[in-house]
Amino acid sequence: MNPPAWKHKHLLGIQELSPDEINVVLDTAAAFKEVGERPIKKVPSLRGKTMVNLFIEPSTRTRTSFELAAKRLSADVININTQASSFAKGETLKDTALNLQALNADIIVIRHSAAGTPHFLSRFLRASVINAGDGAHEHPTQALLDAFTIREKKGRIAGLNVTILGDILYSRVARSNIWLLTKLGANVTLAGPSTLVPRVFEQFGCRVTHDIEVAIRDADVINLLRIQHKRQRKTMFPSIGEYAAMFGLNKERFARTKPDALIMHPGPINRGVEIDSDVADCSRSVILEQVTNGLAVRMAVLFLCAGGKHED
Amino acid sequence: MRIRGGRVIDPANGIDEIRDVFIDAGKIVEAAEGEVIDATGKIVAPGLIDMHVHLREPGRTDKETIETGTRCAARGGFTSVVCMPNTQPPADNAGTIALIRQRSEAAGCVNVFPTGAISKELKGEELAPIGSLKRAGVVAITDDGHCVQNNELMRRAVEYARMFELPVLDHCQDYNLVADGVVNEGYWSAALGLRGWPASGEDVIVARNILLAELTDWHVHCQHVSSARSVELIREAKARGVKISAEACPHHFTLTEECLKTYDTNFKMNPPLRAARDREALLAGLADGTIEIIASDHAPHCAYEKEVEFDLAPFGIIGLETELALSLELVRQKILALPQLIEKFTVHPARLLRLNKGTLGTGADADVTIIDPDAEWTYDITRSASRSRNSPFHGWTLRGKAVTTIVAGTVVWKETTA
Numbered sequence: 001m002n003p004p005a006w007k008h009k010h011l012l013g014i015q016e017l018s019p020d021e022i023n024v025v026l027d028t029a030a031a032f033k034e035v036g037e038r039p040i041k042k043v044p045s046l047r048g049k050t051m052v053n054l055f056i057e058p059s060t061r062t063r064t065s066f067e068l069a070a071k072r073l074s075a076d077v078i079n080i081n082t083q084a085s086s087f088a089k090g091e092t093l094k095d096t097a098l099n100l101q102a103l104n105a106d107i108i109v110i111r112h113s114a115a116g117t118p119h120f121l122s123r124f125l126r127a128s129v130i131n132a133g134d135g136a137h138e139h140p141t142q143a144l145l146d147a148f149t150i151r152e153k154k155g156r157i158a159g160l161n162v163t164i165l166g167d168i169l170y171s172r173v174a175r176s177n178i179w180l181l182t183k184l185g186a187n188v189t190l191a192g193p194s195t196l197v198p199r200v201f202e203q204f205g206c207r208v209t210h211d212i213e214v215a216i217r218d219a220d221v222i223n224l225l226r227i228q229h230k231r232q233r234k235t236m237f238p239s240i241g242e243y244a245a246m247f248g249l250n251k252e253r254f255a256r257t258k259p260d261a262l263i264m265h266p267g268p269i270n271r272g273v274e275i276d277s278d279v280a281d282c283s284r285s286v287i288l289e290q291v292t293n294g295l296a297v298r299m300a301v302l303f304l305c306a307g308g309k310h311e312d
Numbered sequence: 313m314r315i316r317g318g319r320v321i322d323p324a325n326g327i328d329e330i331r332d333v334f335i336d337a338g339k340i341v342e343a344a345e346g347e348v349i350d351a352t353g354k355i356v357a358p359g360l361i362d363m364h365v366h367l368r369e370p371g372r373t374d375k376e377t378i379e380t381g382t383r384c385a386a387r388g389g390f391t392s393v394v395c396m397p398n399t400q401p402p403a404d405n406a407g408t409i410a411l412i413r414q415r416s417e418a419a420g421c422v423n424v425f426p427t428g429a430i431s432k433e434l435k436g437e438e439l440a441p442i443g444s445l446k447r448a449g450v451v452a453i454t455d456d457g458h459c460v461q462n463n464e465l466m467r468r469a470v471e472y473a474r475m476f477e478l479p480v481l482d483h484c485q486d487y488n489l490v491a492d493g494v495v496n497e498g499y500w501s502a503a504l505g506l507r508g509w510p511a512s513g514e515d516v517i518v519a520r521n522i523l524l525a526e527l528t529d530w531h532v533h534c535q536h537v538s539s540a541r542s543v544e545l546i547r548e549a550k551a552r553g554v555k556i557s558a559e560a561c562p563h564h565f566t567l568t569e570e571c572l573k574t575y576d577t578n579f580k581m582n583p584p585l586r587a588a589r590d591r592e593a594l595l596a597g598l599a600d601g602t603i604e605i606i607a608s609d610h611a612p613h614c615a616y617e618k619e620v621e622f623d624l625a626p627f628g629i630i631g632l633e634t635e636l637a638l639s640l641e642l643v644r645q646k647i648l649a650l651p652q653l654i655e656k657f658t659v660h661p662a663r664l665l666r667l668n669k670g671t672l673g674t675g676a677d678a679d680v681t682i683i684d685p686d687a688e689w690t691y692d693i694t695r696s697a698s699r700s701r702n703s704p705f706h707g708w709t710l711r712g713k714a715v716t717t718i719v720a721g722t723v724v725w726k727e728t729t730a
Contacts, residue, residue, distance in 0.1 A: 094619055114621035115505040116575030135623070137505030175505055200502045 006304045010122045010129040013138035014179040022180060025300050026148050032303070033296035035072070045303050046075035051107040052100050053079045055132070056093070059111050061267060061291065062132050062141075066109050069298035075107070075306075097121050107306045110134070115172075128305045136170045141301055142266050143176035145294040147184065149286055150221055152293070153262055158185030163215045165247060166225030166274055167196045169236075173225060173266045178204050191215030192225075192247055195236045212247050216257050223264040224249060224274045240273055250276045262286055313344060313721060318351025318682060322358055323655040324662075324671035335678040338720040342674055349716060349723075351682050355650070358672050359391025359422075359679025359719065360657040362632060363665060364456070364481075364535060364559060364607035367393070367424070370411060371400025376612040376699050378412070379419040383697035384610065384632040386725035389714025391679035392423040392669050393610075393632075394661070397434070398457040404429035404440040409448035421724040422717075423679070425451045425667065430469045430480065436460040439469055446476040451665040454481035456535060457582075459517060461487055467524050474530035479664055481533045484517035484542070485583070494623055496584045500569040506622065509584050511539035518542040522549040522556050531555040533664060536609050538564045538583040540593030547602040557664060558597070559605040562638035563629060563704070565594045571704065577618045578704040581611070582627035599647050604660040606653075608635045612700030630698050634691055634705045636683065640712035643685070650685070682716040684727075689713055 005024045008016070017025075035043055051070040053063050063079065070077045080100075093112075100108060107128045110118050115135035122129040133139040151157055162181050168174045168190050178201070181188050188206040190197050191214075202208050209215050216222060229240050237243055244250075249263070254276065263275070263285040271277040280287060313335040320331050333356055334344040367381040378395075385393045395412065397403030403412060409426050416424035428445030432438045434455045442453055453473055459482065460466040470480050490513035495501050497508025514537070521532040522545060537543060537558045549556045563581060568588050571579040579585060597603040611628025618625050639657075642648045648656075662670030669679060693706035717725035 092616065092620055112621060114623035116622045119575045120621060135505050136507075169502075172505060175503075198502070200499055203499055204503070 009305055010118070011140055011301050011305055012118045012122060012129065012131050014140045014143050014176045014183070015138070017183070019183050022144070022147065022184060025144050025297065025304065026151060028300035028304060029144070029148050029293070029296040032299040033293065036292070036296060042072050042074060044074045045307055046070065046073035049075040049106040049306055050104065051075045051077050051109060051302065052105045053077065053109045054097070054100065055079070055081045055111040057111050057113045057133070058082065059133070062111065065291070065294045066132060066298050069295055069302055070107070072295070073299055073302055075302070093117070093121070094124065097125055101125055101127055107302060130301060130305060133172050135172065136175070137172050138176045139172040140176050141294065141298050142173050143180040144301070145290055145297040146177055146223065146264060146266070147180050148293045148297050149264065149290050150262065153286060154220065157181065160186045160220040161189065161218050162186045162221040162223065163189040163191055163219040164223045164225065165191045165212075165215060165249070166227055168192055168201060168225070169196045169198060171225050177223065178206055182206070189215055189219065193237045193243070212253060213256070216249070216253060219257060219261050221262045221264060222249065222257065225266065226268065226270060227274050244273050248274055248276065249279055251278060254279045260284070264290060267291070313347045313349065315349045315351050315356055315680065315682065318354045318356035320356045320672065321651050321654045322672040323651050324358065324659045325673050327672070328651050333672060333680060335680070335718070335721045338678050340672050340674055340676045340678050349682070353684070354715060355683040355685055357654045357681045357683060358658045358670050359717070360389050360636070360681050361392040361394070361661040361667065361670055362390045362608050362610070362635065363394040363605060363661040365393045365395055365610040365632065366398065366612065366628070367395045368612060369399065369415060370408065374699065375614055377419070378415045378424060380697055380699045381610070381612070381632070382416070382420040382422045382424060384630065385422045386717045386719070387697050387714070388632040388634070389636045389681040389683060389717055390422060390632060391681060391717060391719045392425060392667065394425045394427060394451060394665065396456040397427050397429045397454065402429050402434050403427070404432050404434065406441070406444040406448035409445060409450055413449055422719050423669070425665065427452045427454050427456075427481065429453065430455045430460055431465065434458045436462060436465065439465070439472065442469070442472055442478065443476060446478055450478065451667065452479045452481050452533070454483070454535070456481065456483045459483050459485040459487070463520060463524070466520070467527060470524050470530050470532055471528045474528060477666065479531040479533050481535050482517065482521055483535050484514045484521065484537070486513045486516045489513035489516065494580065494584070495572050496569045496586045498569065498587050500572055504572060504575070506572070511541060511586060511590065514539050514583055515541040515545060518545050522546070522554055525555045529555065531557070531664070534558045536561045536564065536583060536607070537594070537597075537603060538586050538590060540590045543593045543597035543602055547597065547600070550602060557605070558603045559607045560594050560598060560603045561607060561609045562631060562635050565591060565598065566638050566641070567704065575622045576704065577620070577622055577625035578629055578702055580622065580625050580627055581609070581629055595642070595647050598642060598656070604656060605664070606635070606639050606656045608632050612698055613702050615701050618702050628702070630696070630700055630703050633696060633698070634703065634710065636714060637710035637712045638705070640685055644711070678718060678721040680718040681714050683712065684715045685712045687711065687713050687715070
């Protein structure tokens with residue numbers, strides 16, 4: 001019972017999807033969101049299937065969301081994280097994945113700090129490979145849940161002005177959002193310090209600005225990314241304090257946004273850094289709705305990729 | 313032995329004509345009896361030299377050995393290879409050089425010329441015993457795979473090596489600028505989310521080397537140049553008479569960073585594949601002589617080492633078997649005339665390293681490569697002579713190959729299917 005417009009076994013990234021396929025995921029997610037509001041939240045779509053959360057990088061929310069999504073589809077779930085895995089014993093990722101396949105895993109959800117790891121796994125695994133974030137490359141379910149949220153709130157994506165603010169260079173969320181939003185016809189502005197928002201991103205059809213006022217003025221959606229000083233090379237910007245002063249969405253700046261502009265954040269948020277605490281909690285903030293929608297979107301992705309027969 | 317009827321291209325002696333070549337007792341002679349090799353329709357060149365290969369012996373004989381590496385060389389038409397010192401232990405001492413020479417004598421089917429390290433353990437901190445290395449038989453010093461970051465140490469290395477007439481070969485990479493970069497910084501690194509290795513990380517060391525070559529009045533050779541700006545810097549310095557030179561690798565002048573889009577680790581090398589304009593600059597540099605030498609940077613790695621996440625895979629590909637065919641493409645594209653290409657594999661590396669090679673003059677060592685410039689063939693990595701399989705050119709249809717490789721009068725490779 002797969003919709004005709006979907007034929008992927010894996011979800012490696014947004015780049016591989018057509019606008020129609022993106023819409024298939026969003027429409028399917030809408031149906032699953034309704035399931036989540038019922039007293040009995042479980043459907044039998046993936047009964048008898050086994051999903052492995054293979055997380056080679058710490059994550060709580062994405063792993064939990066995938067786990068719950070699979071359980072609501074009646075799949076069995078195994079979680080593997082860095083501490084529990086055999087990586088400390090020197091086994092390669094390929095061997096680990098082949099071992100999971102030998103246990104007849106149907107879906108492998110992979111989170112890894114190295115870009116391209118899901119593509120690497122998909123070349124030799126029979127199981128569906130779902131990218132839950134690969135280095136600075138893609139985080140496709142995050143972009144899909146962001147799009148779902150925007151569509152739900154604004155009724156459309158085409159023609160909207162979407163600003164993504166923060167660390168673009170090292171962000172997989174930014175890249176997946178860029179591919180998705182440009183495919184669906186939004187106008188994407190990228191903003192942040194020049195070291196983290198290089199001009200090369202203009203080649204992806206985005207506007208690049210280092211002026212926060214320009215970035216927020218006409219935005220229908222402002223998507224804030226988490227800023228971490230320690231994880232990056234220390235030379236990228238002077239301090240968290242300077243970042244907050246230059247680019248943080250504080251109350252004064254928030255007052256200059258469009259009155260119906262949505263405030264989004266993939267989490268976890270740093271209150272007082274990229275987002276003022278009050279702004280995070282305001283009525284235009286959809287940060288927690290993103291989390292709810294993420295569950296529906298991940299159910300849709302698991303169902304579409306692993307719920308039937310596929311060509312690729 | 314008589315090699316009959318081939319087009320003899322011997323740039324060292326200004327020869328490009330149909331004639332016979334005679335070999336006796338391992339030397340080129342005026343006339344000789346014995347076996348006749350018909351080279352009609354073929355090119356007869358001085359044995360080709362690849363001045364940048366990793367034979368992995370001692371230490372990593374699971375990747376390659378002197379025996380298998382030199383068999384690759386013979387198949388590829390190379391009668392001499394220059395091996396890099398980043399072995400285990402590194403070739404930073406006379407004993408390791410002696411071992412490499414001994415093993416080459418015993419197991420190598422082509423000539424092996426070792427290089428020695430610039431610094432102890434390739435750490436860039438203290439000078440290696442360069443004089444002892446020279447006595448042990450190295451033809452150059454280099455920390456290849458590493459780059460001496462300390463400019464003062466590099467200056468002294470070049471100044472000191474001058475006393476022994478040893479050129480200094482440098483892998484040009486500024487560690488601070490490059491940091492943890494794995495692919496060229498630009499459109500594709502941004503799109504793929506891979507950390508960038510900016511071309512300026514190469515250029516800044518090329519510029520440093522030009523300044524130190526001027527300061528010391530001695531020869532620095534920039535290995536595997538990959539960026540447009542580096543080519544410009546070297547061109548300008550050469551015009552001023554600075555003792556600077558450069559080599560380019562077939563993968564850099566054949567491929568671009570766009571190949572990375574599948575995250576295939578066989579396209580991961582150091583320096584990385586760069587942008588189309590860098591590739592064009594390399595072609596221009598090869599054409600006008602700024603880049604005098606072509607070398608493979610043959611870098612074998614085990615399959616299991618390459619079959620990992622992109623960030624974790626080692627840099628490098630094997631290249632000896634595909635090098636000549638990929639380079640002959642430069643002739644077909646009219647970037648180089650055939651004799652100019654042969655020069656980059658013979659006279660030029662021989663001159664730089666003061667090797668008594670690269671010529672078919674009477675009395676020279678009878679190292680000869682017979683090339684069929686148009687033979688079409690498919691590179692099948694499963695049939696490689698290497699112990700490793702890390703080539704991005706597997707399955708490529710190539711044109712031109714060595715049909716006979718002769719070292720000191722002995723045929724070490726002969727194409728059997730021809």
